[in-house]
Structure formats: structure tokens, C-alpha cells
Amino acid sequence: MSDPKITPERKSRDWRDHWYEIIFEADTRAGKAFDVVLLIAILLSVLVIMLESVDSLDSEYNEYFHYAEWFFTILFTIEYAARIICARRPLRYIFSFYGVVDLLSIMPTYIMNIVPGETQRLGVIRALRLLRAFRIFKLGHMLSEASELKRAIWASRSKIAVFLATVVIAVVIEGATLHLVEEDKNNGFDSIPESMYWAIVTMTTVGYGDVAPVTPLGKLLASIIMILGYSLIIVPTGIVSAELAHGGKGTERNRITTQVCPECMREGHDTDAIFCKFCGGRL
């Protein structure tokens, strides 16, 4: 900042960096304001998509929804263009997770107007723009919380994999067993995949009741599955809670800044980091 000589090339880069700070970061005031405005725009545009899907509302306010949709699409298109211009390596941004989500948020409206006829179908894809709202975690101190949760889940990934594998094996075998027992009496168990759907609905304790055993033997087996399955499925709670209890005892240094590397678009830098730990670019 206090460098004595500023070349024109440097000036242009400063200009880009200035906007980069506002658009990608959230640690300046302007950057925070930008993120808040964007978040509100995202939520409003998703609300419009939701209301549009209600037939009774759509038939009445169709025109207004149309205008609102174009307004948000143009807004997000300008933002998308600005992001590409500001990023030091635009291709990195375009193919990053948020880059793809940003594009998927605006494409449907354009396509729907060039290739009409399948409007409704594509329109639903726009709901994916809500994924952009995950950027709010940059605001305030939520990032370190989010990353602590992520860390706890990540640290438990092997245990969770073992657990999920056990659940899947249990679901297949339960499904096959109930299929064998109930097949003749019950439409809901006509094939193994259908029985597996029932087994998942039962083991997660959702229990719609659209499929339920009717034979005494089926009910007995289902009862055993429920009690065993219920005991089984509580295991991950224990895993994650034990992990979090340990994690809380960790050092204070895993506070993470909200910086995104302007070079490689990756997050998760420590507060004392000056260079990106993934690509070495200056933050």
C-alpha cells in the first residue's frame, strides 16, 4: 500500500483488487454490504420461484413473476460478469463450485426464452441458486463454526463410512427378507428395491405408512428390525458428539479467516496467512 512507485499496470490491478475485495471477500464494510444485498436478492428470487410453482398464484400474477425473474436474472448476470472480470484467474472461478452454481442460476431463464416449450422443467433448476446462500457463512464468525462442524464430520468420515456401509447391507438383507415374507400378500413388497424403500423408511424412523407389513411373520420381523435398526442408527450421533467434545478441547488457532484466495478461489486460510496455502498467491 505504501509502495513508492505505481506503474499503470499496477494501477489496473489495484482497481481489480479493490473490486475483488468487495465482491469476493466479506472483511471490509463494502464487502459485507455487497454480500448482504446479494443474499437478500438470492432469497427474494428463490421466493419468486417458489410462488411461481403454485398454480393458483401463477395464473394470477404470472406477469409480475416474469418481470421479477428477468430483474433477478439480469442482476445475477451482471454479478457473474463482474466476478469473472475481477478474478485474477477467471477460469478457476468459472469451474469452481460457486462458479458453476452461479452459471446454473442464470442459464435457465435465457434458455427458457430461446427454446420455449419446456419452461416449467428448467425453471426448477433455478432453485439451485439458493446454494449461493452458503456464502453467508462468510459473514460474522459463522465461518469458524461451520468449519468446526465440517471438521468434526470430516474427522468421523471413516466411522460414518463404516456405519453407512452397515446400514446399506442391513437395508438390502432386510428388504430381501421382507420381500420373501410379504410378497404374496402385500403390494408394497413386490420387488427387492421396493422392499428396500420400505426398509429405509423404517430404519430412519420416518415411517410414512404407505408400505407396512401385514402378515404376522412380517410384523414380527419388522418389529425386530425396528428395535435393532433404531439401536443401530443412533450410533453416528454418538460418533459426532464424541468428536465434537474432543474438538472443543483443541487449540484456539483453528480460527479461520473469510479470505478466498484471488488466484485459486479456495477458502480456509488461517487468520495469520499472507499467502494462499494452496497456490502461494498473495491474499
Added chain:
Amino acid sequence: MSDPKITPERKSRDWRDHWYEIIFEADTRAGKAFDVVLLIAILLSVLVIMLESVDSLDSEYNEYFHYAEWFFTILFTIEYAARIICARRPLRYIFSFYGVVDLLSIMPTYIMNIVPGETQRLGVIRALRLLRAFRIFKLGHMLSEASELKRAIWASRSKIAVFLATVVIAVVIEGATLHLVEEDKNNGFDSIPESMYWAIVTMTTVGYGDVAPVTPLGKLLASIIMILGYSLIIVPTGIVSAELAHGGKGTERNRITTQVCPECMREGHDTDAIFCKFCGGRL
């Protein structure tokens, strides 16, 4: 108490303070008795409201319910007036949480008799008077327990916010996806909001079964959502239980007295506090 000179002005304040102790506090014997009697009155009056809403009972015992309701309303009105008189700063009390609840508990009966015709509708509001029962936490050693729970939940608020944001985003995207898949075959997925209702019913494992997927692809997606969603929703359990496990190791000094500041009506003072920590008023 052992002050040598008592001016008349001081005397009046003593009289008010005496009643204040009884009505607002629970650490004298009279104060405890008052709270217990009040609690019984609240429970009985809510029982009357419940039974009144049962049509078969209402048609038969309507008159008794009417008398009981007036009895409790007058009782609570006297109590409300006494609270206003005893409080050093009545306006603070009136606009405090309990002040508003106390008023909402008695207003409907009066309004229902001045502006008749919409009796039933307003009557239900009276059920809010059960909120007053939260005052029972002042009895015995429950306050510190309640406040430990509150503390654990409060300490986890950022994690819970991150978690709830994730759940809402997941619900919207799941709702939109299932709406896309099931729309043509299933009335329960006619619009995104309806699909979101289904997604919430499923992710919380309530599973009424009033809406359930019928297409094979919908069932497959629902199964994935159930297993992932179930794994997701167990996270807060881990958070709160880790927080409580840590909290228990905390110091013993976070025992909290049952005192309410007579000036600003706020609770949560330490046992060794002499002045209110919010407004500086003497306790």
C-alpha cells in the same frame, strides 16, 4: 432493615417492597406459597379452556365453564393490578415479556363480552396464559438447571444457525427436485412449497405419510434424502451434548439467584449480587 430512621416515604416503599417480595420473588415462604397457588390457578384455568373446546362437554357444562372462566379472569386481573402497583417501575413490568403475557391472559375474556360474535376465536388466545407457568422454574433449584440448559443452547447458537441454514437450503433444493420428479403423478408435490412441506416432514423423521413419493425415481431420491437427512439432523444433538459436557466442567459460581430486579424486571443475577447488573438498581 436495622436502619434507625424510617421516614414515611421510606415506610410506603417498605410496604411495597414487602409485597414485591411475595408477588415477584420465590425465596421467602410467602413468596413460594404465592407462586404455588398461582401455578395451580393457571393450570386449572388452562384445563377449563381445553375442556371448553371439546364440543360435547361445552354444550353440557357451558355455564360452569363460563363461571370458572370469570373467576380466573378476575383473579388474574387482581394479580395483574397488584404486580403493577408493587413494581417500582410499572411500565417496565407492563412491557416486559411476562407483563405482556399476563395482559394477554385476561384481555380475551373482557373483549369477548364487549364485542361478542367471535368468542371462540379469541378464547384460544387465553391458552397463552400457560406461558406464565414458566415462572415455576423459580421454585426450588430448577432455575440454575434451566439456565444451564439455556446457556448450553445459547453457546451453541452459531452452530445451530449454521445447521438450520443448511437444513433450510437442503429442504428448498430437495423440495424443488421432488417437485420436478413427482409433479405429474402425485398431488402432494404440486408446487415447491408443498414439496418443501414433504421434505420437512421427511427430514425431521415425522413421516405422516399424507404425502409420499410414488414414482421409482422419487422413491430413490427420497431414500437418499432420508439417509443423508437423518445423518444431517443428528448433528445438533452432538453439538448440544458436547456443549453440556463442557459446561458441567465449568465453575460452580454460575449458580443464579431467583431475584428479579425491581427496577428493570430482568432476571439472571448472581447470588452475591447486591445491585442489578443491567440497570444498577438495588435488588
Added chain:
Amino acid sequence: MSDPKITPERKSRDWRDHWYEIIFEADTRAGKAFDVVLLIAILLSVLVIMLESVDSLDSEYNEYFHYAEWFFTILFTIEYAARIICARRPLRYIFSFYGVVDLLSIMPTYIMNIVPGETQRLGVIRALRLLRAFRIFKLGHMLSEASELKRAIWASRSKIAVFLATVVIAVVIEGATLHLVEEDKNNGFDSIPESMYWAIVTMTTVGYGDVAPVTPLGKLLASIIMILGYSLIIVPTGIVSAELAHGGKGTERNRITTQVCPECMREGHDTDAIFCKFCGGRL
């Protein structure tokens, strides 16, 4: 045991004490065998009661069930008499929890044969004899486990009371709100008690689906209740698990013997106890 003088009075007491050891305790080989045989008899007799309640089986094997029932009743009557004779203070035993359960296990069969006509009704009460199976916790090292669980739950009782009070208040207010919103459109919300039944079914995530909101506002409110309610109801898991995590760090001395005081019939004596800590009687 090595006392030099044994008076006749002492002899009779020794005889009673010998049988007392077998019938009430489980730390001798004969005592363990007695408990195992009794447990099998209890399980078989409950199985007979269950099968008897199935109409198709009852009409066919009624006679066998009748004989089996009399066999078990006479067996349990002999056991009941033996317990009264062996206990040093028979009245204490008769009015203890297990004493009452033991009596309720045999009475129905006698009453059903003296006062016929209401057979089926009383017959179900015999299922209570399964409560006697709790005595199996005396076998092996389960007692200390059971008592550790009991201790964790007991240590959390204030927190659980606060939690249950909150749940009840939430259920009443939710019930009243949904009753207000859905009353006109939905038979399941006709009165506040019925709405409360729905609220409990929903908050515990059981979700039968026999009652479910149908209006958009009702569905919106129900969704909020589900997410909040679900977050609320996970709290006790955290409480108990934190309590158990602490408890595990406690001393080893809370191992508890399986002894029941022959004088006052109370359990929970330490392994090094020689006299009953409740009544001072020799164990």
C-alpha cells in the same frame, strides 16, 4: 457361621435365613438357579397370556391355555407364600413394590373363577407379572449397570423436569394454535385436547398421519413446529449423555451388591455393607 452356641430359636431363624438367601438373593448358586427358573416361568406364563389374547388361537387351544394358567398361578402362589414365610418382616414385603406386583400376578386367575363373566378384562392385568422380570437385573453384573443408568437419569432429573415442563407448555400452545387454524377444515383438530394429541405425535416425531394439517397456514405452522420441536426434543439426549460421560469418571466404589435387606426389603447396599443402611438390620 462359626458361632459356638446355636439356640433352637436361632436354628429356626437359620432355616428361614437359608431359604431367604435362595428366594430373595442371587449371590449363592441355589439363589441364582431359583431366579433363573422363576424367570423362565414368568416368561412362559406371559407368553401364554399373549397367545390366549389371539382369538383364533384361543378358540382352538383354550383348554391348554386354561391348564397352563392354573399351573403358573399355583406355582406363583406357592412362591408368594414362601416369600411371606421367609421374610423377617412379612408386612414389609407384602407392601413393597415387588410384593404388590407378586399379588397382582396371581389374583386375577382366582377372581376370574369366583366372579365369572369379566374374564378377559381381568386377564390382561396378569401381564403385569412381567414386571417381576426386573428381578433378573440381580443376576450377574447387570445390577451396577442398571444402577448407573438410574443414577445418570436421577442426576438429570431437574433438567428433565425443566425439559418436560417446556414440552408440555409447547404442546398446549401448539395444540391451541393449530386448533384455531385448522378447526373449520379438519376433523382431527376439533378440540384443543385432540390438537394436543397431534402436537405430541408430531413433536416426538412418531407421525402416525391419522391427523395432519391440510390448510397452507396449518402446514406452515406445522413445519416450524417440527423443526423447532425436533431441535427441542434432542436436548435430553445431550443431558443424559453428558451425565453418563461424567459419571464414568466417578470412583469405582459405586459398585452395588445384589443384597436385599431381609428386614426392610430395600436394595442398593454397597458391597462392603454389613448392616442395612436404611433400617440397620443385618444383611
Added chain:
Amino acid sequence: MSDPKITPERKSRDWRDHWYEIIFEADTRAGKAFDVVLLIAILLSVLVIMLESVDSLDSEYNEYFHYAEWFFTILFTIEYAARIICARRPLRYIFSFYGVVDLLSIMPTYIMNIVPGETQRLGVIRALRLLRAFRIFKLGHMLSEASELKRAIWASRSKIAVFLATVVIAVVIEGATLHLVEEDKNNGFDSIPESMYWAIVTMTTVGYGDVAPVTPLGKLLASIIMILGYSLIIVPTGIVSAELAHGGKGTERNRITTQVCPECMREGHDTDAIFCKFCGGRL
């Protein structure tokens, strides 16, 4: 390996040991590759069984399913034979858990073609071959995770037994009570076993809704059961999570190798073990 004299007998054993390493172990590269190929074959063959059970697919692609099934059966038969040949004590392998599962995976196809007529029935048994997929836990570092989970559950077995006994007793008594209350009005409570099915569906919070109380008293009792039952059933979560939290503090030495004893087919050897701790055979 550096032994000077290699007798012919020794040579033959080396050859067998070499294949033993590949087929039974997963710590060499060839062994890992073998396990991965086998896992894919298992998953594909189970997929075929699932699709075969869907009637619409079966009628169209029956022939392809038939060929695929024979392909996998022959593959698994060769593998089964190889395992018997390589194992130092073939009988041990044959009667071990995996030995029985391996046999059950291939028998149905042969029996179905020798004794035709009950094809479908036996075919479902083949789904048990998915149990063989549990061998994947040998890959990577999942074994120690799986064994930590197993350890935590095993360490809690007495608590879980106490808990399950309590649940079963509660289910029987609740079932008998609701049977008494609802019998006359509700088909779902016709007998105690049917009421117990309802009680299990309710206590595990599955809540299909195929059976639900209809009388006011039944609903009241069901509400109490739900709240109490829900509070009861959360207990094991606490148990396992407390156990895991403690376990994590244990020493690092309980890392377990993926070795299976070639003599007795048992697993769970420490990384520094040279001889099997169960039979003394060299690993």
C-alpha cells in the same frame, strides 16, 4: 524368508501361503486388488438379484439375468474352492462365519436348477452374499474404525441389555394396556401381540399409522407412552456416545491389523502379533 534350507514340503506350503496372502489378506498389493475385484463382483451380482425381483424387468431381460447369475455363481464357486485349498485348516474356514456365507451365496443357484419349481423363493437367499461385502472393512484404515465402534458397543453391552429388557417389558405392558382400552373399537388392537406391534412402532417413533388409537383414553395413554418412551429410548444414544468419548482417550495401541489367522480364521490381532492369540498358529 531367509531360511537356508527349503524342503519340497516347505515349497508347497509357500505356494499355498502366497495365494493365502492374496485371497484372505489385504495388506499386499495383489491382496488389495483381489478384494476390490471381489467387492465389485459382489455388488454387481446383488444388483442383478435386485433387478431380477422386479417383475417388469424380469419378464423382459430374464435371459440376461440368467447368464449373469451363472457367471457370478461360477466365479464365486472358483473363489470358494480356492479359499478351501489355500486355507491351512479348510474345515475351520468352511464352518467360520464367512465360510457359511460364502457357501450360502452359491448354493441357491445350483439347487434352483436341480430342484426346479421354487426358484424365486431360494433366489432371495442369494442376497445374503452381500454380507461378504463386510470384508471391505479390511481395506485401508477402516478396520480400526470398525473395531472401535464394535468395542464401544461391546463395552456398553450390559447397559444395552438392561435397556432392551426395559424396552421389552414396557412394550408388553403397554401392549396389554392398549389392548384392554381399544379392543372393542379398533381392529389394530385385537390381541396383545398386535398391540405390541403398535407399541414397538410407536416407541421407536417409526409411526406407520396403520394402527393408531381412536378412543380418547387410548389417545391419552398413547401420548404418555410417546413422551415417556421417547425419553426412554434416547438413553442408549447417551450410553454409546459416552463410551466413544472415553474410548477416544484410550491408548493408541489398540490399532488392529487386517491379518486373519491362517489356522483358525479369527481376526483382531495386534499389529505387533507374530502368532495367533487364539490358536498359537503363526500369522
